[in-house]
Amino acid sequence: MIEGLDPVVVDIVRTTLLVTTIVFALYFGLYQLFSVTIVVRAIGAIADERRWASDDLLSGTFASPLTPGVSILVPAHNESAGVVACVESLLRLQYPQVQIIIVDDGSSDGTSDVLRERFATSPVDLEPLNPLPLLKPIEALWQFHERDALLIRKTSSGRRADAVNAALQFARHELVCMIDGDSILEPTALLHVVQPFIDDPTVVASGGIVRPANGSVLIEAEVDRVEVPDRLIERIQVLEYLRAFLVGRAGWSSIKGLLIISGAFGVFRRDTLIGLGGLDARSLAEDAELVVAAHRHHRSEREPYRIVFVARPVCWTETPSTWSAVARQRKRWSQGLGELLRSARDMMLRPRYGSLGMLTLPYFWLFEQWGAPLVLAAFALSILTGALGIIPWEVIGLAIAISYFVAVATSLLAIAIELAATADYRSARSMRRLMLTAFLEPILFYFPHAVWRTTGLIRAILSRPSEWGAQQRAGFVQRATTS
């Protein structure tokens, strides 16, 4: 194909492509090295946590007068399908002092109406305890009868963070927990996730495991039976959540470099949040932005602090069930990550910011942000070098096969860790489905995922505006109790 060209040009092209290929190989090798380190740390952290787990301690926490109260902030935008189950699960929490604050962020599907139909409420006029600037105003407030719960309806600004800030204004307790309006908390989840604050006064934030509830069955707002869902796209997300939440976050937490505490389930000290001016309402990755701000604040002030991940408590959430919804979500996440890393670039490779500055941020910049476009570039380069006859097709095929098996191995490892750590997916059917998905995911999901992430990154680079996006909720599969 390149026979007609000047031999010097051919040599230059050949050398350039070869060097680029070697650089890509080193890049992927470095990525695998990072991954293995994180996995090893995660296994140690999860095993340690299981060894120290004590029901006796939890019962003491439940009974203590000093156990800090928790204000649970629930931003909800068009969540009428799942918000009642969410609030019912919060009302069943085993925790001494809980204040629930739900924010209907300009929903058009009657989210607040559904709640007011299910629970007795009265309109109230309250002054915010912690005034914060909001992008859009609060329209109305309702107090639940005989419950420490508040319903807020506000005009939507298109940003989840603005809804959280609206709720944060009324938070009365020492700790605040953020969960999504489509999530279900296990009854003891809050006790577990608050425990690090009790064990160590320097803990400023703590996050727990979030799992897809798709396919699971609820009885009276509690998850009764966990199943790996039928649809492939939902199964793929189960696998992703295992890798990201169980392995990834446990590993990063163990090296004190946790970047993200999910907005779907995280507990923070209220005073830390208020001190930071609430969540950054302009950001799409407001949860990670908050964690970065906390790292920045405490490192700058040279205060001892810990941000931890607890591998046991579980928050069940409804994940998108169609490819188009997943595409929208991933573009938004990628854009959010791009914006986050841009705002945190002054912390990158700065020893004063510890593991976060020296390891986590460079990792996320190099592999999470640029990983997707580089995968696409590597793919295009492979085709080009193959077509030009610079690298034989057999070599390219082998390289792709190696990448495929390494990707499958990563998922299988996550499944093994999951199996050893929790009992959720231990049935033979669930294991079979997860293992099959591990083999299908790299073939069917990696390429479109890389395209979505690249699109999100481009939107971040171009500073395009983005919002919650249209979301379709099916709600949870509820089953009534049988007498």
Place this chain on the structure above:
Amino acid sequence: MTALIVAGWAAMGLCALLIVIVLVVRARIAAGDRRARGRRTEVSAILRTLLVAGEGAPAPRSTVTLHAIASVASRVRGEDREAIQCWLRDNGAPLVARRGMRSRRPIERARAVRLYVRSTVEPSMSVLIRMLDDADLRVRSTTALEWGSTGRDEAIEPVMAAACREERRLPPLVASIAIMRCRLLDAESLHAAWSTRDPDGLRVALSTGSAAGIAAVQPYALQSLDHDDVLVRIAAVDALRRIGTRRAVEPLQRRAAIEGNAIVRHHVAEALAVLS
């Protein structure tokens, strides 16, 4: 090319190995469940013999059984507890515990503290004070909670002191849980907090003292209304809400007038509503 082929086979082999690992983990979990069932049966048999028949309980097959029986001792009182503790002593639990407390691994030291407290009728104060000074925070916490679970009031002073000191402190919430488990009868047991004015210590003392209904906490709570630490002020206001008398109303009203923090004001309003 050869290197790639080797790498390809290695990656494929890794996948096969991980599939085997998944299956092995699953098999080990099943075996672990079987062992746990067997242990439960053994523990039930020992407990049945001890608590129903009264004597002749068999010796444990392993130290795991010893720990399992000891965990039951912390949940029962009276003759049943004594019978279990007697069996634990006869089967060498205090010796195993003392050896474990010298272990290098914090988890072993924590387990040993539990076993020691649960198997001893009158745990030695010096041993437990030493363990309250352990280098590992989790071991210190376990010691405080276990000591508290005996309900012995002699634990209050050392635990309170451990929460107020500079080095190797006890987390305030853990201290409060431990103290709440003891019979707190007078405010003087909490003197470490009153004398050091340590914010964490004051929070523990005010909360536990008022939760136990000790009226003598009121003067200390009134003093703490002007503390620099917001959390101490909240604890003081909450304490007055629980045990305050009419004498507390005026200081609370004064605090409400000058308080800059909205949360404290909210707590003061609640306390005043209860007291007036």
